[in-house]
Amino acid sequence: METFESLVRAEFSPENTFLNTASNSLLPARTVTALDGAARMRAKGLPLGPLYEDVEAVRASFARLTGVPVERVATGGSVAEYGGLIAASLPAGAEVLTAEADFASLVNPFHMRGDLKVRAVPLERLAESVRPETALVAFSAAQSADGRVADLAGIREAARAHGARTYVDASQAVGWLPLDAGAYDYVAVVGYKWLLGPHGAVFFTVPEDLGGLTPLLAGWVAGEVPFDSCYGPVAELAHSARRFDIAPSLFGYAGLRASLELVEQIGVDTIHAHDLALADRFRAGVAALGHEPLPSPGSAIVSVPGLDHLQPRLAEAGIQVSDRAGNLRASFHLYNTEADVDRLLEALSG
Numbered sequence: 001m002e003t004f005e006s007l008v009r010a011e012f013s014p015e016n017t018f019l020n021t022a023s024n025s026l027l028p029a030r031t032v033t034a035l036d037g038a039a040r041m042r043a044k045g046l047p048l049g050p051l052y053e054d055v056e057a058v059r060a061s062f063a064r065l066t067g068v069p070v071e072r073v074a075t076g077g078s079v080a081e082y083g084g085l086i087a088a089s090l091p092a093g094a095e096v097l098t099a100e101a102d103f104a105s106l107v108n109p110f111h112m113r114g115d116l117k118v119r120a121v122p123l124e125r126l127a128e129s130v131r132p133e134t135a136l137v138a139f140s141a142a143q144s145a146d147g148r149v150a151d152l153a154g155i156r157e158a159a160r161a162h163g164a165r166t167y168v169d170a171s172q173a174v175g176w177l178p179l180d181a182g183a184y185d186y187v188a189v190v191g192y193k194w195l196l197g198p199h200g201a202v203f204f205t206v207p208e209d210l211g212g213l214t215p216l217l218a219g220w221v222a223g224e225v226p227f228d229s230c231y232g233p234v235a236e237l238a239h240s241a242r243r244f245d246i247a248p249s250l251f252g253y254a255g256l257r258a259s260l261e262l263v264e265q266i267g268v269d270t271i272h273a274h275d276l277a278l279a280d281r282f283r284a285g286v287a288a289l290g291h292e293p294l295p296s297p298g299s300a301i302v303s304v305p306g307l308d309h310l311q312p313r314l315a316e317a318g319i320q321v322s323d324r325a326g327n328l329r330a331s332f333h334l335y336n337t338e339a340d341v342d343r344l345l346e347a348l349s350g
Helices: 004-011 029-044 049-066 079-089 104-113 123-129 152-161 250-266 268-288 308-316 338-349
Strands: 073-076 095-099 117-121 134-140 165-169 186-190 202-205 301-305 322-324 327-331
Touching: 004 029, 004 250, 029 049, 029 250, 049 073, 049 186, 049 202, 049 250, 073 079, 079 104, 079 134, 079 165, 079 186, 079 202, 095 104, 095 123, 104 117, 104 134, 104 165, 117 123, 123 134, 123 152, 134 152, 152 165, 250 268, 268 301, 268 338, 308 322, 308 327, 308 338
Parallel strands: 095 117, 095 134, 134 165, 165 186
Antiparallel strands: 073 202, 186 202, 301 327, 322 327
16 A cells, blocks of 8 residues: 555655755656656657647646636646736726735736736735725735745635635645635646646636636637637637636646646645644744744745855755745755754754
């Protein structure tokens, strides 16, 4: 019988202490094999139909992981693409409520409109700051800079009470934090962080009514029958969220299919418990060394102020972490162990 330990050790064999999933994950061995197979298909001139099948398998897997019907899931290349679609759907003068210093790919499209009222408040005050004139609340489920997890339920209910839509960037959450994407109007997630995939794939979920969005980026893949939509205007857009698809980076989806199979095989609840145990071990250890991590309870991401200058030295020692917003940021995922945490703490104590 396969266990968590046996599954993980069969897939990952890093040559250093990798504690930087908040930037990008390690790739499982099965994903590397899938990427190699996809590239060899191109090299041999074989039909690429199986790679398009990978896109649909990945869409279905993501739908299962986030609890939404597959018809509500679009696939694209970047979070900013979908933020741009949402921004374009808003009337001039509409208020967009955001969290202070949230990730640029989330907030920037709304600033680029120039005629929207973008208001930023502290993350902890998002729910109480929704008001009748708020059209959209846009925020990250977990903050990239410091790992703080948003009050997802509180913000959702406040938005509903005032008739505002919700847009969640869950790129730093899905894969370790259980999330019901169907509880929000729009959710965007990159595949190369906690979902263990290659770069080049993004998921975007929309409500059943498609959220009032115009598929401004639609190409042939947005057609109800894509290969019948290659020439001229698309006569019939997909009846589902596929109308918001962007032409896929096929190699990426071939790899991501294998990655998501592993995430589903292990289970997000199991990953969640594992990741949080390691993050809490690091929080306690770094506090014992006299450093106060930024408060981020219940998060797999831990940031410590004033230690960002140590990142180059740690990298030279074979310990991969990030320096973000003046903090040393460590992030813990399924392939990490207590020994990884203790090695980082030992390095910080020297």
